[in-house]
Amino acid sequence: MGYRILETEDVAGYLRERGHWDLSDAEVREVSDGNMNRVFLASSKDGTRSLAVKQALPWVRVAGPSWPMSPERADAEARAYERVAAVAPDKIPVIHGYDPENYALVMEDMSDLEVLRTVLNEGAPYGPDTSARIGEFVAQLSFTTSDFGLASADRKALIAASVSPELCEITEDVVLSEPYIEHEHNHWHPELDDLAAEFRADARLRTEVADLRHVFMTSAQALLHGDLHTGSVMVGVREGAPVIRVFDPEFSFVGPIGFDLGLYWANTLVSQARAAALGAESDHADQLRLSWEAFEAEFRRLWPTRVDTFFDDAYLDRFLARVWTESIGFAGTEIVRRIIGFAHLTDLTTLPDPVPASRRALLLGRELIVGRAELTSPEDVEALLH
Numbered sequence: 001m002g003y004r005i006l007e008t009e010d011v012a013g014y015l016r017e018r019g020h021w022d023l024s025d026a027e028v029r030e031v032s033d034g035n036m037n038r039v040f041l042a043s044s045k046d047g048t049r050s051l052a053v054k055q056a057l058p059w060v061r062v063a064g065p066s067w068p069m070s071p072e073r074a075d076a077e078a079r080a081y082e083r084v085a086a087v088a089p090d091k092i093p094v095i096h097g098y099d100p101e102n103y104a105l106v107m108e109d110m111s112d113l114e115v116l117r118t119v120l121n122e123g124a125p126y127g128p129d130t131s132a133r134i135g136e137f138v139a140q141l142s143f144t145t146s147d148f149g150l151a152s153a154d155r156k157a158l159i160a161a162s163v164s165p166e167l168c169e170i171t172e173d174v175v176l177s178e179p180y181i182e183h184e185h186n187h188w189h190p191e192l193d194d195l196a197a198e199f200r201a202d203a204r205l206r207t208e209v210a211d212l213r214h215v216f217m218t219s220a221q222a223l224l225h226g227d228l229h230t231g232s233v234m235v236g237v238r239e240g241a242p243v244i245r246v247f248d249p250e251f252s253f254v255g256p257i258g259f260d261l262g263l264y265w266a267n268t269l270v271s272q273a274r275a276a277a278l279g280a281e282s283d284h285a286d287q288l289r290l291s292w293e294a295f296e297a298e299f300r301r302l303w304p305t306r307v308d309t310f311f312d313d314a315y316l317d318r319f320l321a322r323v324w325t326e327s328i329g330f331a332g333t334e335i336v337r338r339i340i341g342f343a344h345l346t347d348l349t350t351l352p353d354p355v356p357a358s359r360r361a362l363l364l365g366r367e368l369i370v371g372r373a374e375l376t377s378p379e380d381v382e383a384l385l386h
Ligand SMILES: Nc1ncnc2c1ncn2[C@@H]1O[C@H](COP(=O)(O)OP(=O)(O)OP(=O)(O)O)[C@@H](O)[C@H]1O
Pocket: 031, 032, 033, 034, 035, 036, 037, 038, 039, 041, 052, 054, 093, 107, 108, 109, 110, 111, 115, 231, 247, 248, 250
């Protein structure tokens, strides 16, 4: 501990002390709805100025002090934002300051925007831009923090600075092992008992997950967002133009690029499963392809700027093919863990009958994991959906 935990009534004074504004009075409300941290919104009485403050506590917010967690996750978040701000400032909230002593980030108020998962659950489409911007986001962050974008010594420094043992361990456990073994964290709808048991008994599935888990643990390709699901994206319209903001990169570390793409893809596929279960027309099945195409195009656009030209064009093709295959595998693990693991998705849990869509999604997840080497294009994945 040893730092100042902000309560709603402290926030206006804190912003003044930190030099963010000179208002003596401001309206502050807490809007934390995640599991981990506190988020406050502060605005001037006349509504012309507003800021958001996100603070990491030394524990998991919803659990309290019984589940301690290092607040250094806020350092990881600030570091990721700093890297993205240099290459894709239009895709993240404006960061007004980071206070490492109090693990508090002061940023743009995005309360005029909405969380992507929320709007999708309400039946909205992704629209033409969202997934393309996400694909570009992953390309821009990953290229510029990879050995293609940074000199070798700078890369080693980034890897060292970005080590995040506690949060990586959460992913290694919750995403990349627990759903395939007996574990107290796991839960599922009783009508999925048979599939949950089948998955735990499936030796081939387990070996493939072990392979992906080891890639996650060892493949220091680039700085990741680390938790790139549809709840980490805000969308909306400002002055007539679409706006997208990727937020909450507290799980950021240097890892396999396919983990970011795969998480996003899993969430698009689950959103599609929801729309299909409701018999709704949707653009959700296109999103994997749209984000991959944008990722690949942006990565190839940046390729001529690489700092190490020993990496030749043929190697780029090989590298992208590997990223693709790993992304597909990670997408599978994210689908599975969101149905029979610890934390589930409202996309499915709020369906009138979540069972048929959950069963289909689980089988799709397994196929993505075990069949990833044979799935070589977005069309191959689309074929699995039908
Ligand atoms: N800059 C902001 N402006 C407006 N609202 C915000 C802002 N940042 C966060 N929020 C709101 O607070 C919620 C939680 O934020 P965030 O996901 O960053 O916190 P978290 O505790 O890390 O969540 P999780 O447990 O999902 O990791 C968001 O879903 C959003 O509703």
